[in-house]
Amino acid sequence: MKTRPLPPHSSGWWIRLVLFAVTWGVGRTVAADEGDSSLARARSDVMTEDQDIEIRGVFEGVLPRTTRKNALRLVLHPHFGDFHRKRYLRAPIGLRYGLTDNWDVAAAVEGYVSHGLDGVAAFSEMGFSQLEVATKYRSDWTMVPGWDMGVRLKYTHPLDHPPVELTDGFAHVVPSLTFAREIAGWPGAEMFWGTGLDLLRESSVVGSRDENEFGDHANTFVGGLVWQQGTRVYTFEATYATTALIGDFDSQHRIQLRPGVIFRIPDRFTFHSRGDWRMGVAAKFIYGPDGPEWGLSVKFRGNFDLKKMIRRN
Template sequence: MSVPLMPPLPTRRFLRPAYALLGLAWLTAGWAADDRSTADMLRERVLRMTDFLDTMLPGVLEENNITLQFKPKFVDVRAAEYVRFPLELRYGLTDRVELQGGLVPFVPNPFNGGRDHRWGPGEAKLGARFDIGQTLRFFNETTVGFETRVPIGKPPTRFNDHYTHVKPFVSAARQLLRWPSTTLYANVSYDRSVKLTERGPPPPDVTRRHIVEFSPGLLFKPSEFGYFAEYRFRHIDEPTESRLAHQIQFGSVWDVPLARSEKLKLPGKWQLELAYHVEHEEGRGDDHGVSARVNWRTTLREVLEHTKVSRLW
């Protein structure tokens, strides 16, 4: 008498759906990783370094991008009776046109006293930047634009000299092929003070000035750390005289990667700047010192998402 054998298991019938599910999960994970990678790259590009200290680099935001920028100056804490808090909003109108607006309120310096140890709205800033590409053949990138600074109330004269300032400028840069990660840049601007609105007479210590400035420099940035050297030439025109000023400045920039900021639970993009400068102004003597600044940038979308999460909690 023969014992019947167990029928073979239908392995293929069960394995095929399992393989299909595993493959779908792998593809989904890959797509999600690609989406995260693409989103990080886009965010890094929107929040890329476009300036350091008082130096502009060419470039504009892409269309429909909105960023917030906060750049407190530590020199105020050391040398002034007030502390400024510049806040700027930038909007990419098109891929080649960017609009800017901001406020620079000030508060009393807790470490220094004096007549300017007070609060105030400071000044308003409006401007625009236009990317004109390689119009200047030597440079790879060129941006032209203008900036307007309007005093609000009666800010300290060292902060704003009672006049509205209109400043057209050109910013250009070229990547050097022989020295990788090195950028040659140059900025040209004309800062003209005008009477935009009827205000009271200017303070007695204010002299109306128009300044033409030319500032070439080199930026070496092979990684998140960068180093720069810059020369500034200024022609200062006043009602009674004209004179020249020369400045040499060098320093470093730490462009903190987004991944590092997220690990430290710091929102947005952070940039730490440190420089030493030596300046000579004809008839006014020499000046030198250290400048330090924190430059924080984020997108409006991140601010709104963070606000929404905070409300939920």
């Protein structure tokens, strides 16, 4: 489906407001973090690191966890499901760096290549389709007593002029605020809830809207559970999104439920690639402006300690 043009400058004041709020929030919490960083490090060692369970299409919750200070990660996320869903295989590759124990930054670029299974000759088309940059801050000061708090700001922008099916043609500014806490009496489990915005700005790239996507500014509200059992992590997300509050067009709504499981792939199945490979499987149940939608996602993600790889070589 084609994207709808947004009114000129419709998102400008929202973007300025969000950037101000995030900057103020980080500044407000730095002082509080100085006295409690040891507690934050102890807490982060208990649960799985953020990058271990953030797999697009399986679990997209924004938990208040960050990469350890000075850790440099190389992240690969090939979309093998594209072999039967699209004419091109996408393979994002990115870096993630821990500025402090509570603050990290990340950048990724999504490449694509025609796989030859659906009308386009293999390797005849290739390029880059999207750039993504993000930063996340986990605060020891919280607005909700008893709950850990984290804030993330993510920006995505289409690159070059990729095939229409690979982009919606918009740049996205996505700020989010999340709270989480461990569940007493349930080892390895925690619950979370939060809210965010998806602010759009038109680019010069032509794209198409996926089923049940809005093509408009939206608010999101999310809640769920994460349960870690050894090398497996069970997840559940419930998300409500709406354009009614900040959208420029008719009000639209979307409800999504997504249970999933993520587990570490043993080294013997990854050719001892020195990385930490994860496989995630999730079911999705969606009801949105285009009606009901359901399906199953199987995703893979490789996480490599880049500093360790460089030292070994």
